[in-house]
Amino acid sequence: MNLYAIKAIYIFEMSRFFRTLWQSIVSPVVSTSLYFVVFGAAIGSRIDQVEGVSYGAFIVPGLIMLSVMTQATTNASFGIYFPKFIGTIYEHLSAPVSFLEITLGYVGAAATKALFIGSVILLTAYLFVDIQIQHPLAMVAFLVLTCTSFALLGFIIGIWAGNFEQLQLIPLLVITPLVFLGGSFYSISMLPPVWQTITLFNPVVYLISGFRWSFFGTADLPVGLSLLAIAGFTAICLATIAWIFKTGWRLRD
Amino acid sequence: MKDIVQVKDLTKRYDNGFEALSGVNLNIREGEIIALLGPNGAGKTTLISTICGITQASAGSVKVDGHDIVRDYRRARGMIGLVPQETHVESFEKVVKTVQFSRGLFGKRRDDALVEKVLRSLSLWDKKDSKLMQLSGGMKRRVLIAKALAHEPRVLFLDEPTAGVDVELRKDMWEVVRGLKEQGVTIILTTHYIEEAEAMADRIGVINKGQISLVEEKNALMQRLGRKTLQIELAEPVEAVPQALSHLPLAAEGGKLVYSYDSQSEHTGITGLLNEIRDAGLHMTDLQTRQSSLEEIFVSLVKEDA
Ligand SMILES: Nc1ncnc2c1ncn2[C@@H]1O[C@H](COP(=O)(O)OP(=O)(O)OP(=O)(O)O)[C@@H](O)[C@H]1O
Ligand SMILES: [Mg+2]
Numbered sequence: 001m002n003l004y005a006i007k008a009i010y011i012f013e014m015s016r017f018f019r020t021l022w023q024s025i026v027s028p029v030v031s032t033s034l035y036f037v038v039f040g041a042a043i044g045s046r047i048d049q050v051e052g053v054s055y056g057a058f059i060v061p062g063l064i065m066l067s068v069m070t071q072a073t074t075n076a077s078f079g080i081y082f083p084k085f086i087g088t089i090y091e092h093l094s095a096p097v098s099f100l101e102i103t104l105g106y107v108g109a110a111a112t113k114a115l116f117i118g119s120v121i122l123l124t125a126y127l128f129v130d131i132q133i134q135h136p137l138a139m140v141a142f143l144v145l146t147c148t149s150f151a152l153l154g155f156i157i158g159i160w161a162g163n164f165e166q167l168q169l170i171p172l173l174v175i176t177p178l179v180f181l182g183g184s185f186y187s188i189s190m191l192p193p194v195w196q197t198i199t200l201f202n203p204v205v206y207l208i209s210g211f212r213w214s215f216f217g218t219a220d221l222p223v224g225l226s227l228l229a230i231a232g233f234t235a236i237c238l239a240t241i242a243w244i245f246k247t248g249w250r251l252r253d
Numbered sequence: 254m255k256d257i258v259q260v261k262d263l264t265k266r267y268d269n270g271f272e273a274l275s276g277v278n279l280n281i282r283e284g285e286i287i288a289l290l291g292p293n294g295a296g297k298t299t300l301i302s303t304i305c306g307i308t309q310a311s312a313g314s315v316k317v318d319g320h321d322i323v324r325d326y327r328r329a330r331g332m333i334g335l336v337p338q339e340t341h342v343e344s345f346e347k348v349v350k351t352v353q354f355s356r357g358l359f360g361k362r363r364d365d366a367l368v369e370k371v372l373r374s375l376s377l378w379d380k381k382d383s384k385l386m387q388l389s390g391g392m393k394r395r396v397l398i399a400k401a402l403a404h405e406p407r408v409l410f411l412d413e414p415t416a417g418v419d420v421e422l423r424k425d426m427w428e429v430v431r432g433l434k435e436q437g438v439t440i441i442l443t444t445h446y447i448e449e450a451e452a453m454a455d456r457i458g459v460i461n462k463g464q465i466s467l468v469e470e471k472n473a474l475m476q477r478l479g480r481k482t483l484q485i486e487l488a489e490p491v492e493a494v495p496q497a498l499s500h501l502p503l504a505a506e507g508g509k510l511v512y513s514y515d516s517q518s519e520h521t522g523i524t525g526l527l528n529e530i531r532d533a534g535l536h537m538t539d540l541q542t543r544q545s546s547l548e549e550i551f552v553s554l555v556k557e558d559a
Contacts (some may be wrong), residue, residue, distance in 0.1 A: 002327075008357025012350075019345070087341030091400070094305040095358045096331040252269055253308040 005097045009105025015078050017113050024113070028067055032121045035063055036128040039185060048061050051218045056129040061212040062184025063125070068143065068206070069150045069179055070116040076110035076154030081161050082249075093252060096197050099245030103155060110151035113143070118143055131215065138223075139214035145230050146207055150175075159250050162189035178204040188220040192250055203229055255375050257283040257408055257439050258304065263313035265299050265463075270355075273299040275463040276313070281408075286430065286440045287468075288450035290551055291460035294416060295444040298338050300460065301410045305335045317408060331359060333444060334406030336412045340393040344386035349386065349397055352403045358406035371402045374429055391418045398429070408499045411442040415449060427453055447548040450477075457547070459554055467554065471547070478550045482543050483518040483523060488536035501526060510535075516544070 017024060039057035047055040053153025083089040092102055125131060133139050154171075161167040183206030188196055199205050213219035218227070243252065258281040265274040273296045289297050302308040304315050306322060306329075315322045317329040343351055354369050372378045375395040384392060394414065401409060411430070415423045423446075430440055430453060443525055444450055450457055451471070458468040469477075490508040494501075501522070504511045510530070514521045530537065 002360040004357045004360045006360060008354050010358075012346075012354050015350070016345070083343075085337055086343070087337075088343055090302075090307050090337050090341065091334070091355060094333065094335050096327040096329075096360055097358065098327075124508075173486060201310045224517060248309050252306075 002097050002101050005101045006105045006108070009092075009102065010109050013106060013109030015114065017075075017109070024117065026092065028071075028117045028121050032063060032067070032124045033128075034070055035059070036125070040128060048191070052218050053218075054129065057131050058187075058212075058216075059185050060122070060125045060129065060131055061177075061215050062182075062208055063210050064121050064143070065146065065204075065211055066176075066179045066184055067121055067180075068114045068146055069173055069175055069207075072110055072114035072147045072150035073154035073157065073175055074168075075113050076107055076151040076162065077158035077167055077171075078154075079106045079110055080158035081167055084159070089251070099241060102245075103152070103241055107151040107155050109149065110154060111147035113150065114147040115143060118147070133215050135214040135215040139211070142207070142211045142214055142226075142230070145234065146211070149230060149234040149237060152234065152241065153212070155210050156237060156240050156244070159244055162250075175204075178202050179208075182208050183220060184208055201214050204235060206230065208236050254284065257318055258441075260300075260304065260318045261314050261316075261332055263294075263300070263303060263310045263315060265308060266311040270420040273463050274303065277463070277465055279458065279465055281439060281441060282456075283439055284434065284437055285455045285459055286434055286442065286453050286455045289441065289443045289458045289460055290445075290447065290450055291443075292555055295408065295460045297460055301335070301412050301441070301443070301464075305333055305362065306330055307409060309336075313322045331404075334401035335410045336394075336397045336401045336402065336409070336411045336414055338416070338517075340390060340397060342385040342393050342396065344384065346385055347382055348372070348385065348388070348399075349381040352399045352466075355400035356403040361404050364436040367405070367525045368399075368403055371399050374402075374432070375399050376425065391422055394418060395426075398426075402433075406438065409437045409441070411440065413443055413445065415444065415446060416514055423449070432532075447546070447551055451547040460550065461555055474550065475544070475547060476517060478545075479552075480513050480545050482545070483512040483514065483526075483544070484541040485512065485530065485537055486539035488538050491535070494520035495533050495535070498526075498529055501529070513559075 015038065020060035029125060039059055049055065050058045056198065083092065132196065140144070157167065157170050182202050183199070186201055188209075191199065206226045206229035209220040210223050213223050213226070243249070258279075258450065260277055260279040261275055262271065266272045268338055277296075277300060288454055289300070291297050299308065303310050304317075304322065306326060311369065317332055320328040322329040335482075339474055346354075349368065353363060353374065356364065356368065369378065377395055377399060379551060382386060388396065394417065398411070398414065402536075414430075415426055418426065425447070430442070434440060439529065442453070454471050456468060457471050457474055459466045467474075475523040486509045494503050494505050494510065502513055503526075511528055512523075514523070
């Protein structure tokens with residue numbers, strides 16, 4: 001294992017993040033606050049409680065998930081797309097590193113950034129609502145797993161993307177809708193039965209449900225199923241990446 | 254001397270079907286400087302990229318110090334430094350950081366003293382905290398060299414290292430390369446400046462249309478292929494070669510006659526020529542001989558191939 005390589009990539013990626021630290025903090029704080037104003041205060045005042053939790057608190061896990069998934073994906077995809085785009089990828093390809101090391105470096109950095117932003121959002125949420133986290137360890141575990149698996153997905157997107165439009169396509173067209181329709185802002189039980197069934201095909205539903213369970217102790221779906229879903233998703237991403245590096249797909253001519 | 258890089262029947266076909274390398278065989282000796290010459294599109298960069306792991310070979314094999322570049326890629330690549338032809342750099346990164354990054358990527362412990370030494374040797378130390386986008390093209394190229402040297406390679410590939418570098422700096426770079434050779438680093442360089450190959454290389458390889466058409470000791474090559482010319486300055490200009498001398502490989506150029514001959518042959522014909530010139534009643538004021546340069550040799554080689 002080339003640990004120095006993992007460290008080099010990780011530090012390199014994080015230093016880019018720290019160069020723009022203020023932007024990284026300000027934008028999630030502002031957007032979270034907006035969500036609280038719109039959903040929590042305006043709409044939430046007309047909704048009493050969902051599953052015994054005030055609506056303002058109910059949306060917190062979904063909000064965190066929304067940002068974390070998007071951030072992990074875009075950060076990782078940009079991280080690997082950029083050297084491909086400007087040509088510095090030659091160095092990674094000619095270095096004595098395996099796919100695992102490159103992936104750990106990029107995905108680790110992207111997941112760290114997403115984790116950081118997730119924490120910023122949670123702290124911002126405390127300004128607006130009172131939240132008690134019932135299963136803090138599970139909460140952290142879900143958060144870390146989500147950051148990691150979506151960073152893996154982003155990494156794949158970054159390798160696949162041939163231009164900047166494609167880079168933004170999947171987060172915009174796939175992740176955001178899936179998160180919005182995945183019960184971020186409502187409980188699945190609020191939907192008509194047909195839609196409840198359809199929703200079960202949305203993988204994000206399992207993640208949000210599990211994450212919300214770690215906060216409030218109640219969930220739309222069994223927690224075990226949520227864990228299984230996220231493990232399965234991670235495994236698929238890892239397998240795809242292993243295949244990419246084995247074949248050199250989109251990396252080596 | 255042992256062969257540190259062994260390229261065997263290497264073929265590279267790009268996805269569009271174009272065959273950029275067609276069965277290349279090349280052994281590079283440990284500690285030598287070998288210059289690869291060839292016209293644009295000959296396959297020099299493709300050959301280097303394939304050895305270094307940036308492109309995948311379609312057929313054939315490459316070994317670096319006995320390690321297969323595919324099966325044993327860690328050991329093989331760990332020995333190789335690459336300075337690519339294109340100057341791709343991370344614009345926002347600082348010089349010293351990007352050089353340290355390269356060392357880490359190649360699995361080496363951070364070593365600030367070494368990085369300083371490398372940067373100094375390339376006259377980059379005073380630029381260490383500059384962002385890469387603030388550097389000129391020639392400086393960026395030197396940063397790429399620094400990145401490759403930062404992980405102490407035993408084999409160094411330099412793909413047109415002096416393209417776009419001014420004359421003075423080019424000479425400095427030659428010194429750096431010679432210094433590396435003294436430390437035992439094997440160097441493979443491509444260049445379009447033939448005087449560079451002439452000045453630096455122990456051996457010359459010529460590649461054309463994806464095939465190696467020749468690999469030879471530079472000195473032997475220049476002797477073997479080197480035609481010499483004898484220029485005879487005349488007291489009175491002639492317009493054409495006088496009738497009496499027309500059976501000789503002789504050309505008239507204004508005030509002089511130019512005789513070309515093979516310096517390696519037993520009979521250069523010079524004595525006879527001079528006698529005949531005297532007999533023809535021409536008066537000579539000066540004589541000069543000139544050995545043809547590698548450049549002329551190269552041009553004639555590539556033409557032959559075409
Ligand atoms: N990615 C690619 N896909 C298809 N063809 C390619 C690719 N890269 C290079 N080629 C072709 O392969 C041939 C060899 O290119 P290469 O870059 O190896 O030449 P070179 O000898 O380095 O030339 P130069 O002196 O201009 O740098 C060229 O005809 C080029 O068009
Ligand atoms: Mg080239």
